[in-house]
Amino acid sequence: MNEFLQRLNALSWDACSQWLVLIPSGVMLLAAAAAAALRNLIHAALCLTLSFIALGIVFIALGAEFVGLVQLLVYVGAVAMLIVFAILLTRPSDLAGAKSPFAGLGPVGGILTGAGLLVALLAFIFSSPVAKTALPPAPVAPVAKIGELLMGSYIVPLQVVGVLLTAALIGAAVLAMEDKQP
Amino acid sequence: MTLQILLAVSAVLFAFGLVAALTRRNAIMVLIGIELMMGAGNLNFIAFWRFSAHPEALTGILFAIFSIAVAAAEAAVGLAIIILVHRRIKSANVDDANQLKG
Amino acid sequence: MHLALLIALVPLLPLLAAGLTSLLRREQRVFASTLVIAAQSVSTIIALGAFLITLRHGFVRETFDFTWLTFGTANLQLGLLLDPLGAGMALMVTFVSLLIFIYSHGYMKEDRNYTRFFCFLSLFSAAMLGVVLSNSLLLTFICWELVGLASYLLIGFWFHKPSAAAAAKKAFITTRVGDMGFLLGMLWLYSASGTLLFYDNGAGCLEGAALTAMATKTACVGLAVSNCIALLIFCGAAGKSGQFPLHVWLPDAMEGPTPVSALIHAATMVAAGVFLVARVFPIFSAAGETSVALQTVAWIGAFTALFAALIAVAQTDIKRILAYSTVSQLGFMMLALGVGSVTAAMVHLIAHAFFKALLFMGAGSVIHGVHEEQDIRNMGGIRKYMPVTFVTYAIGMMALCGVPFFFSGFWSKDAILHEAHGWPVSHWPFIMAAAAACLTAFYMTRQMFYVFFGKYRGHAHPHESPAVMTVPLMILAAFAVLLSIPATPAWPWFEGYGKGHPVTLAFEKLVEHDFLSIAGLSILIVTLGIGIAWMIYGRRPLSATAPDPLESFWAPGFKTLANRFYVDELYNATVVRALAGLGVLFAWFDRRILAGAIRAAAGISVTFSKLGDLFEKFTLNLGFDSSCGGLRDCGSLFSEWESGRVQGYLRFLGVGVVVLLAIIGWLFT
Numbered sequence: 020m021n022e023f024l025q026r027l028n029a030l031s032w033d034a035c036s037q038w039l040v041l042i043p044s045g046v047m048l049l050a051a052a053a054a055a056a057l058r059n060l061i062h063a064a065l066c067l068t069l070s071f072i073a074l075g076i077v078f079i080a081l082g083a084e085f086v087g088l089v090q091l092l093v094y095v096g097a098v099a100m101l102i103v104f105a106i107l108l109t110r111p112s113d114l115a116g117a118k119s120p121f122a123g124l125g126p127v128g129g130i131l132t133g134a135g136l137l138v139a140l141l142a143f144i145f146s147s148p149v150a151k152t153a154l155p156p157a158p159v160a161p162v163a164k165i166g167e168l169l170m171g172s173y174i175v176p177l178q179v180v181g182v183l184l185t186a187a188l189i190g191a192a193v194l195a196m197e198d199k200q201p
Numbered sequence: 202m203t204l205q206i207l208l209a210v211s212a213v214l215f216a217f218g219l220v221a222a223l224t225r226r227n228a229i230m231v232l233i234g235i236e237l238m239m240g241a242g243n244l245n246f247i248a249f250w251r252f253s254a255h256p257e258a259l260t261g262i263l264f265a266i267f268s269i270a271v272a273a274a275e276a277a278v279g280l281a282i283i284i285l286v287h288r289r290i291k292s293a294n295v296d297d298a299n300q301l302k303g
Numbered sequence: 304m305h306l307a308l309l310i311a312l313v314p315l316l317p318l319l320a321a322g323l324t325s326l327l328r329r330e331q332r333v334f335a336s337t338l339v340i341a342a343q344s345v346s347t348i349i350a351l352g353a354f355l356i357t358l359r360h361g362f363v364r365e366t367f368d369f370t371w372l373t374f375g376t377a378n379l380q381l382g383l384l385l386d387p388l389g390a391g392m393a394l395m396v397t398f399v400s401l402l403i404f405i406y407s408h409g410y411m412k413e414d415r416n417y418t419r420f421f422c423f424l425s426l427f428s429a430a431m432l433g434v435v436l437s438n439s440l441l442l443t444f445i446c447w448e449l450v451g452l453a454s455y456l457l458i459g460f461w462f463h464k465p466s467a468a469a470a471a472k473k474a475f476i477t478t479r480v481g482d483m484g485f486l487l488g489m490l491w492l493y494s495a496s497g498t499l500l501f502y503d504n505g506a507g508c509l510e511g512a513a514l515t516a517m518a519t520k521t522a523c524v525g526l527a528v529s530n531c532i533a534l535l536i537f538c539g540a541a542g543k544s545g546q547f548p549l550h551v552w553l554p555d556a557m558e559g560p561t562p563v564s565a566l567i568h569a570a571t572m573v574a575a576g577v578f579l580v581a582r583v584f585p586i587f588s589a590a591g592e593t594s595v596a597l598q599t600v601a602w603i604g605a606f607t608a609l610f611a612a613l614i615a616v617a618q619t620d621i622k623r624i625l626a627y628s629t630v631s632q633l634g635f636m637m638l639a640l641g642v643g644s645v646t647a648a649m650v651h652l653i654a655h656a657f658f659k660a661l662l663f664m665g666a667g668s669v670i671h672g673v674h675e676e677q678d679i680r681n682m683g684g685i686r687k688y689m690p691v692t693f694v695t696y697a698i699g700m701m702a703l704c705g706v707p708f709f710f711s712g713f714w715s716k717d718a719i720l721h722e723a724h725g726w727p728v729s730h731w732p733f734i735m736a737a738a739a740a741c742l743t744a745f746y747m748t749r750q751m752f753y754v755f756f757g758k759y760r761g762h763a764h765p766h767e768s769p770a771v772m773t774v775p776l777m778i779l780a781a782f783a784v785l786l787s788i789p790a791t792p793a794w795p796w797f798e799g800y801g802k803g804h805p806v807t808l809a810f811e812k813l814v815e816h817d818f819l820s821i822a823g824l825s826i827l828i829v830t831l832g833i834g835i836a837w838m839i840y841g842r843r844p845l846s847a848t849a850p851d852p853l854e855s856f857w858a859p860g861f862k863t864l865a866n867r868f869y870v871d872e873l874y875n876a877t878v879v880r881a882l883a884g885l886g887v888l889f890a891w892f893d894r895r896i897l898a899g900a901i902r903a904a905a906g907i908s909v910t911f912s913k914l915g916d917l918f919e920k921f922t923l924n925l926g927f928d929s930s931c932g933g934l935r936d937c938g939s940l941f942s943e944w945e946s947g948r949v950q951g952y953l954r955f956l957g958v959g960v961v962v963l964l965a966i967i968g969w970l971f972t
Contacts, residue, residue: 044210051214051237055221060229067233074240078265081207083247086265090243093269098236098276105229105280109287121224129223129950132957137216139964144208146972152204158256165259165266173263180270187274191281219957223950231950299947 021162039080047073060106068099082158085165207248215241228283228293232276239272306356307367310383310436313349313393314446316342318429324422335418339425340404346432347397350390357390366438366502380500382438388649392435392578395653399570399660400428402775406664407562409771410671414560420460424566427453431571435578440489440499440508443579447485447539450575451478454567458559470555477552481542488535492586495520495528501582509585518589529589533596536583544576544633547607551871553630557622561667564622569629569659574652577636581645592643593728601641605723605732605739608634610868612742616749617864621666621679624750628703629659631739635719638732644722651715654786658702658712661779665696668772669754674763679753681762686755688765693755695776700751702783704744704833707826711786716740721821737828744832752840 050070057063071094078087169177218237225231243265250261287293320342324335368382404424411417430453433446452475459471493499496513508514517529526534540546545553556568567573580587580600587596608631615627632655639648670677672689686693702712720740723733759765767773839852863869944951 040207044207048210048213048217051217054233054237055217055225055230060227063230063233067236070237071240074244077244078247081247081251083250083262083265086243086247086262086269089266089269093273094236094240098273101276101280102229102233102236105232105283108284109229109293121226126224128954129220132223132954132961133216133220135961136219136957136964137212139961139968140212140215141209143964143968144205144212146968149204152252154203155252155254155256158251160256160259160262164257165262168259168263169266176267180267184270184274187278191277194278194281194285223954223957295950296948298949302945302947
């Protein structure tokens with residue numbers, strides 16, 4: 020595993036490293052736009068999956084291989100599937116979406132809010148001196164080190180997340196259970 | 202390749218997610234929007250980690266890992282709630298879940 | 304210190320008994336009387352002890368003072384005094400009071416309010432002893448007023464009888480008039496001498512520098528300050544001792560039960576006036592042996608003695624005769640003080656206390672025996688039915704008249720006549736006193752003939768009184784006789800006791816020309832009085848309905864005497880009417896002007912409250928209501944935003960974030 024990752028790492032920074040980041044980013048953005056805009060829910064879910072995959076590739080390209088793989092495993096493998104199952108179970112009467120996909124409040128307000136936020140963030144990003152740093156040399160993120168940190172300094176957050184996941188599991192199961200007939 | 206580009210990408214992704222959460226009718230679409238926003242956040246973490254002065258501390262990576270875990274838990278619970286609400290009001294439409302109307 | 308505590312107990316024990324008895328219920332009679340009599344007995348024993356202490360060689364004067372109030376640099380002090388005058392008086396008061404308390408048990412046995420009676424008796428005893436043993440004029444005044452209060456309560460004991468209630472009021476108000484003078488005199492004395500203590504190792508108001516200062520300074524109408532103060536204090540004494548013109552309350556005070564008359568209006572309270580003058584005698588005599596104050600006292604005393612004796616001649620109520628007799632004898636005592644002999648006055652006071660108490664209690668016994676009949680015209684021949692009462696009454700009567708040699712009254716009255724004869728200012732007081740003595744013999748004999756001799760003219764069945772009433776009579780009678788021994792000039796024991804020097808038995812004093820002439824005159828007077836009375840009343844049988852023999856002799860004169868010289872009517876027409884008129888004026892003022900002012904003020908406040916109400920209704924309430932309406936409208940406006948739609952809320956959140964970012968960006972660039 021380690022070797023695989025190391026080779027992946029070497030690969031990522033050999034040639035046209037920035038394209039390895041930019042192209043998946045573009046794909047991700049397009050897929051995300053599609054996921055936000057498509058009327059058909061299943062289509063939207065699938066575009067989301069594509070977006071997640073692209074994000075995972077971006078992670079790997081940036082040198083956080085473990086995170087990228089975790090992203091692929093968890094988001095694509097679990098969350099996206101979960102979304103598809105939920106769509107299945109809630110069975111909206113119009114999967115094709117005869118009516119408008121937008122909420123009763125209309126798209127305008129939301130789009131404006133999003134646009135405004137985007138403008139504000141971009142303003143911050145492009146005016147900040149911090150963001151102008153040069154690219155440092157490639158970092159090494161061995162999995163062993165991650166494991167050590169998780170079990171060492173970050174043991175408490177790990178346990179908390181464990182409890183959280185347990186609670187979520189039990190909660191989700193309880194919530195989604197069939198109502199017992201009285 | 203500067204940090205700015207990565208951050209800009211993340212911001213755009215976040216905006217897309219926000220718009221999806223704010224404008225779509227279906228509750229699951231709102232959840233999708235939320236997932237997109239969380240992904241944008243993760244991207245931010247990793248980007249900062251990549252350009253940080255001490256990347257060997259692996260802070261960004263660990264933060265991103267925890268974030269993914271929490272997002273997964275949240276997605277699970279949220280979808281369970283959507284299913285439950287659907288059972289009650291027979292609709293996945295956010296407009297129909299307005300009993301908190303004051 | 305022990306002596307002080309002992310002396311303090313003498314008035315305190317009856318006071319405590321009074322306090323405890325006031326808390327008892329009406330049915331706890333035995334407990335009440337036992338308590339009171341026990342307290343009084345202990346007081347008597349202590350007083351006896353104090354008296355024995357003063358019998359030491361040399362002059363005894365012990366004082367115990369304490370500061371009561373301080374204001375700034377001045378202070379008011381109270382204190383107790385043990386000297387021959389006080390100790391002798393205290394012993395007499397406690398002893399006579401004790402006998403009367405025991406007598407009251409028998410007399411008031413059928414009365415419903417027996418407990419209350421004993422409570423008041425004890426209160427009176429405590430107050431009187433306070434007057435006697437006090438070393439401060441202020442304490443004397445306080446106890447003086449308490450004595451007046453106790454007298455009021457006791458005179459009006461049967462308050463449901465209108466005459467008794469009126470008599471109590473009259474007594475209190477008349478003595479109050481006198482007490483005004485007393486108060487003014489006390490205030491003046493305090494300002495003139497800086498202290499109200501009598502004896503204070505040379506710093507008291509009756510000794511040394513303060514006294515001479517008062518004697519030499521002159522105040523209004525050229526009188527010395529000491530004379531002015533003395534005259535003012537004499538006002539109080541005159542009120543309490545029933546001197547003319549403040550004598551009007553004493554005869555009416557007979558409305559009270561007989562033990563009250565015996566205790567208060569014979570033996571003790573009326574003697575308080577005489578005692579007061581005796582106590583502050585240095586102030587009276589500061590400006591000289593014949594100062595204006597002393598002259599006034601002598602003249603008023605002599606006049607009162609004659610005046611009251613004349614009235615007593617025409618009275619028909621057994622107790623009223625004795626009451627006027629008391630006034631007359633008090634006049635004698637005042638006369639003795641006025642001519643400068645404190646000893647003669649005190650001797651007569653003590654002797655008078657015993658035999659007057661005896662006479663009153665005897666009268667009470669008679670009244671009790673003929674079932675509450677008080678008119679002497681309806682009595683007669685009582686000596687057959689009540690022999691013990693008769694004998695004791697006769698002894699008392701003889702002592703009062705001054706029957707020679709064996710009875711204390713003779714010696715004491717003789718001493719007074721002797722002193723009055725030797726007064727350098729005028730002989731008239733002596734003549735008036737002699738006439739009064741003659742009349743005393745006359746009216747007492749008249750009373751004896753009406754009550755005890757002849758045939759019984761009443762309708763009841765007279766019977767002798769029980770032992771609890773007759774035994775005190777016998778004890779008092781014995782004292783009436785025994786006290787004659789220390790009073791003779793052959794053994795001037797009282798004189799020696801009062802001044803603190805030893806006395807020797809000297810029979811040759813009895814045959815001095817000085818003494819013999821006055822004694823002879825006294826005997827002549829008494830014989831004359833008794834003889835004339837016997838001639839008028841003793842020889843023919845008396846009837847209940849026919850007019851008095853004197854009346855048929857000289858009707859207008861007798862009528863004037865019977866109506867007490869119309870003094871009461873005079874007071875009624877002048878003072879009482881004036882006060883009533885003043886009362887009407889004040890009532891009008893109160894009704895019209897004061898009430899009108901109050902109504903106006905009330906009207907103002909009502910107007911204000913009405914205005915406030917208007918303001919509240921139209922300004923506050925309206926404003927409040929309209930603002931509430933506005934709030935409601937605002938609220939309904941805001942509630943429109945609560946659509947229940949999550950996305951709407953989220954949009955607001957997003958906008959808020961944008962705004963925040965903008966603000967942060969603006970702040971940091």
